[in-house]
Amino acid sequence: MKITGIKVTFWNVVFAIIMVLGVYSAYVRYFKGIGAVSNLSDQFPWGLWIGFDCLCGIMLAAGGFCISGAVYLFNVERLHSIIRPVILTAFLGYCLFIVGLLVDLGRPWFIWHQLIYMNPHSVMFEVGMCVMTYTTVLFFEFLPNVLEKFHLQWPLRIVKGVMPFLIVAGILLSTLHQSSLGSLYLIMPSKLHPFWYSPALPFFFFGSAIAVGLAMTIFESTQSAKAFGRHLEFSVLVELGGALLIALWVNALLRFEDFYHRGMLTKIIQPSYEAYFLWLELLLAFVIPITMLSFKKVRLSPKGLYLASISAILGFVANRLNISITGFETWAGHHFVPKWTELMITLSIIAMGFFLFGMAVKYLPIYEHGEGVAEAQPEPQRVRGELPKASHVAT
Amino acid sequence: MSKGILYDATLCIGCKMCEKACAEHNGLPYDDSVAAESKQSEHKFTVVLTENDKFMRRLCMHCEKPACASVCPVGAFHKTALGPVVYDVWKCIGCRYCMVACAFAVPKYEWGSLNPRVRKCIMCPDLIKRGEATACAQICPTGATKFGERDQLLQEAQDRIAQNPGNYVPHIYGKDEVGGTSVFLISSVPFEQFGYPEIAKIGDKALPEYTGVIMEKVPDFIPLWALVLGGIYWLAHRKDEVAQAEAMEKQGGVA
Numbered sequence: 001m002k003i004t005g006i007k008v009t010f011w012n013v014v015f016a017i018i019m020v021l022g023v024y025s026a027y028v029r030y031f032k033g034i035g036a037v038s039n040l041s042d043q044f045p046w047g048l049w050i051g052f053d054c055l056c057g058i059m060l061a062a063g064g065f066c067i068s069g070a071v072y073l074f075n076v077e078r079l080h081s082i083i084r085p086v087i088l089t090a091f092l093g094y095c096l097f098i099v100g101l102l103v104d105l106g107r108p109w110f111i112w113h114q115l116i117y118m119n120p121h122s123v124m125f126e127v128g129m130c131v132m133t134y135t136t137v138l139f140f141e142f143l144p145n146v147l148e149k150f151h152l153q154w155p156l157r158i159v160k161g162v163m164p165f166l167i168v169a170g171i172l173l174s175t176l177h178q179s180s181l182g183s184l185y186l187i188m189p190s191k192l193h194p195f196w197y198s199p200a201l202p203f204f205f206f207g208s209a210i211a212v213g214l215a216m217t218i219f220e221s222t223q224s225a226k227a228f229g230r231h232l233e234f235s236v237l238v239e240l241g242g243a244l245l246i247a248l249w250v251n252a253l254l255r256f257e258d259f260y261h262r263g264m265l266t267k268i269i270q271p272s273y274e275a276y277f278l279w280l281e282l283l284l285a286f287v288i289p290i291t292m293l294s295f296k297k298v299r300l301s302p303k304g305l306y307l308a309s310i311s312a313i314l315g316f317v318a319n320r321l322n323i324s325i326t327g328f329e330t331w332a333g334h335h336f337v338p339k340w341t342e343l344m345i346t347l348s349i350i351a352m353g354f355f356l357f358g359m360a361v362k363y364l365p366i367y368e369h370g371e372g373v374a375e376a377q378p379e380p381q382r383v384r385g386e387l388p389k390a391s392h393v394a395t
Numbered sequence: 396m397s398k399g400i401l402y403d404a405t406l407c408i409g410c411k412m413c414e415k416a417c418a419e420h421n422g423l424p425y426d427d428s429v430a431a432e433s434k435q436s437e438h439k440f441t442v443v444l445t446e447n448d449k450f451m452r453r454l455c456m457h458c459e460k461p462a463c464a465s466v467c468p469v470g471a472f473h474k475t476a477l478g479p480v481v482y483d484v485w486k487c488i489g490c491r492y493c494m495v496a497c498a499f500a501v502p503k504y505e506w507g508s509l510n511p512r513v514r515k516c517i518m519c520p521d522l523i524k525r526g527e528a529t530a531c532a533q534i535c536p537t538g539a540t541k542f543g544e545r546d547q548l549l550q551e552a553q554d555r556i557a558q559n560p561g562n563y564v565p566h567i568y569g570k571d572e573v574g575g576t577s578v579f580l581i582s583s584v585p586f587e588q589f590g591y592p593e594i595a596k597i598g599d600k601a602l603p604e605y606t607g608v609i610m611e612k613v614p615d616f617i618p619l620w621a622l623v624l625g626g627i628y629w630l631a632h633r634k635d636e637v638a639q640a641e642a643m644e645k646q647g648g649v650a
Contacts, residue, residue: 035506042436042503045494073624075631106489106504106511110469117486119470123606124492126613128468168624175620176613186605187462187496190597202609 015351022348025341029103038342043332051324052346053100055181056317057093058131059212063220064090064138065174066213072167081233084145084366085224086217091138092356094131096349103345123183130177137170145364179206185323193327195268195278198258207254208316211247214240215309222306228361232302241305245293248312252286277318277326285315397577398478398523399545400532401552404582405562406539407450409443413531413540417441420519420530437503440516441531444589451589452540455480455501455516456569457577463493463502465603478545478577479518487513498573498597518577545577552579574601
């Protein structure tokens with residue numbers, strides 16, 4: 001069935017419904033106020049929008065700096081074929097994070113105040129500046145797609161010339177703000193539940209960003225292969241799966257060490273409201289994916305890798321929601337359940353992400369690098385030098 | 396010199412005149428229904444709590460090193476030399492980090508507004524500048540709320556407890572809490588009964604220090620990490636250059 005050129009599929013209908021409800025919620029947000037659209041209150045000034053749109057959004061977009069670091073910094077050529085979709089995901093992720101922020105901020109029209117009334121003691125200031133700069137960096141990392149599309153050769157050469165600096169700047173900025181998202185909570189030792197409050201929060205946030213960056217790349221590559229009928233670069237996924245296993249182990253050990261040193265080990269095994277949420281998080285983030293990936297059979301199966309990475313992603317999303325919501329419920333004295341309009345804003349932002357990703361893949365050379373200048377980095381020597389490229393996976 | 400407020404719950408008669416004076420000075424509505432509200436809100440900056448025949452005031456503690464001021468990305472809060480922690484609404488972007496960071500949950504939000512402000516007691520800085528006491532202290536009929544020099548008030552609180560140890564719990568709330576505040580409370584019943592967090596919970600360390608240990612490392616971390624990343628880039632790409640040079644050499648040798 002077709003309506004004026006748009007195919008009516010199940011997902012298109014779902015998308016349309018979410019967007020309509022999202023637009024309605026945005027109307028309530030901007031014409032009736034945050035109080036009318038959400039269940040945020042003086043006890044819960046930060047809820048789903050900060051917990052999911054911001055904390056999780058930034059984490060889910062971490063693939064950008066993980067993979068660009070591996071490819072450009074550590075020169076892991078095997079991953080080159082996935083760099084463009086990963087950069088696209090990161091760029092979209094950060095843009096949508098900013099959209100989420102414009103909803104959550106009480107006075108979004110003053111967001112630029114950050115640039116003139118700077119408070120260098122504020123973690124939020126640091127996060128804001130880093131996110132702003134990094135989104136700009138991602139824009140330039142993404143730009144070659146557009147320039148190639150329109151055959152603009154000389155700006156393309158300029159962007160590619162400064163690419164090494166962009167990459168290093170991108171990783172530097174990511175290190176800072178990924179960890180600083182955790183530092184945001186350091187100032188609330190009496191409010192955040194001791195299961196989640198730890199002086200090591202910045203390290204956890206950085207570590208989980210890397211694990212989720214890898215897991216998201218596996219998830220998204222598999223998903224794109226399905227959705228766009230693309231050939232799956234399987235050896236790349238296997239490689240990422242191995243890296244994910246290591247990242248998960250490092251994260252798990254960090255968490256264990258932290259629980260051990262803060263004397264929490266005996267407390268987290270006793271059933272309590274918070275413990276149930278903690279168990280859920282640990283199960284999804286560590287127990288399931290680590291067990292799965294420990295089997296070679298799973299590491300070598302596309303479906304196994306896909307499911308393990310979904311579990312890891314859900315686990316770390318649960319972790320950040322626990323930190324931002326569950327961990328404050330005891331202090332606030334009541335549970336936080338987002339209002340449906342609040343949820344619709346978040347869902348429509350996610351839906352927008354899927355839509356824009358699809359559009360970009362459709363109209364930009366994300367998967368088919370054309371023009372003979374496909375490599376996002378000028379490396380003429382490499383071609384002449386005839387490097388052994390046994391492990392390189394062709395698209 | 397830094398000013399402060401001493402609230403002695405044993406002198407309080409629960410007349411709520413301070414609530415009314417506060418509302419009037421801040422241009423907020425005050426009637427019987429507002430008087431009946433027993434929690435701080437965006438339209439009620441101070442509240443007198445009653446439990447049996449005991450009373451307790453809640454108001455902004457005006458921390459010596461305020462968390463709200465430290466976390467605000469645009470510096471909308473700051474501690475003035477005179478003692479009050481004040482709010483510059485025109486800077487605020489509405490992130491509400493101040494509300495999350497405050498150990499006493501003092502800042503409140505105008506959730507229903509389209510241009511919302513954070514609201515809290517700002518210790519009448521306009522009156523203090525003129526050398527007057529805060530509105531709540533001026534109106535208090537029994538002297539339960541007393542305005543003065545912070546150091547002197549602290550001394551007075553100690554003296555009152557020392558002279559009448561049976562009348563008070565042996566603790567001056569605000570002396571050490573989160574590194575000290577400009578508001579001191581003394582009372583015959585534990586402060587936790589009225590929702591004040593125990594010092595065992597919030598600690599005697601100024602809250603900004605928790606993030607300070609990380610934030611002060613940032614300026615050093617940036618160049619160092621940039622150098623490390625640049626170094627990794629150089630090292631990782633060096634093997635290509637070497638391989639290329641070797642390949643060239645080989646070619647040259649053959650030719």
